[in-house]
Amino acid sequence: MTVTQLKERSMLGLKELDKAEIEGILDRAAHWENHPSKVHSHMAGKFAANMFFENSTRTRFSFEVAEKRLGAEVINFSAAASSVQKGESIYDTVRTLESMGIDVGIIRLKPIGVLAELAEKIKVPLINAGDGNNEHPTQALLDMYTIRKHFGSSLQGLNVSIIGDILHSRVARSNLYGLRKMGANVSFCAPDNMRAMELDAPYIPIEEAIQADVVMMLRVQLERHESGMLNSAESYREQFGMTAERASRMNSHAIIMHPAPVNRNVEIDDELVEHPQSRIFPQMENGVPVRMAVVERALS
Structure with a gap:
């Protein structure tokens, strides 16, 4: 070869x-x-x-x-x-x-x-x-496949927000590269100490991020709490988690995604994991x- x-x-x-x-x-x-x-x-x-x-x-x-x-x-x-x-x-x-x-x-x-x-x-x-x-790359491909199944074959113009520990996330990087090539608009939302400034995407507040067509939550390594990067799981949920209250303010056509495994009641409230707008298990499928x-x- x-x-x-x-x-x-x-x-x-x-x-x-x-x-x-x-x-x-x-x-x-x-x-x-x-x-x-x-x-x-x-x-x-x-x-x-x-x-x-x-x-x-x-x-x-x-x-x-x-x-x-x-x-x-x-x-x-x-x-x-x-x-x-x-x-x-x-x-x-x-x-x-x-x-x-x-x-x-x-x-x-x-x-x-x-x-x-x-x-x-x-x-x-x-x-x-x-x-x-x-x-x-295969995680981002299955994410794009999941988005395509919901919104149709063209991702052109879709707004995707990726929320969480961007700094340490290979999922965020592959999704940024792939989604951009497919014509989607990608925004990040992260705590200040979990931002990757070398990546060319705007950072937006959580209230704006949950208004996207696709709201992608990232897994938080809870061990970062020990290193001081994460104050506590509770404060992370409060500031950056997909709570039931935030989900109620999402667009009705929007979907929630997560690469899994999920820290329930940290990145996303337990009741939302299999919510009608959630695609977490279909992503795995x-x-x-x-x-x-x-x-x-x-x-x-």
């Missing part, structure tokens, strides 16, 4: 993709969602390795279901039970699995920049399942056909 082909099939981030490529993936996801058969032999004989050097339950399961639905053989690798803990480098682990004959590698890791370096050296397509606070489209693209 040439370097160009590898780059075309890999999915390192949405910053690099154009609108047509994003639309192609979303259209293909719709094909898989509407396909009458649950399991296919489309990728029979192909080996997909899920290499998670950082814990994740939902994303790994979502990829695994997607791979199995495509008929691929799945290898799951978890750093918690691996020799990486004993000092083996991430590169050595990925290179080892490559030499065993995998056809695609799905990777989640903490250090930023490592994935791009791996992509230069590894000769199979790689899919980013979240790297540090850099990008989480949409993750499977979207990841089928991304894995298929890597293996085609």
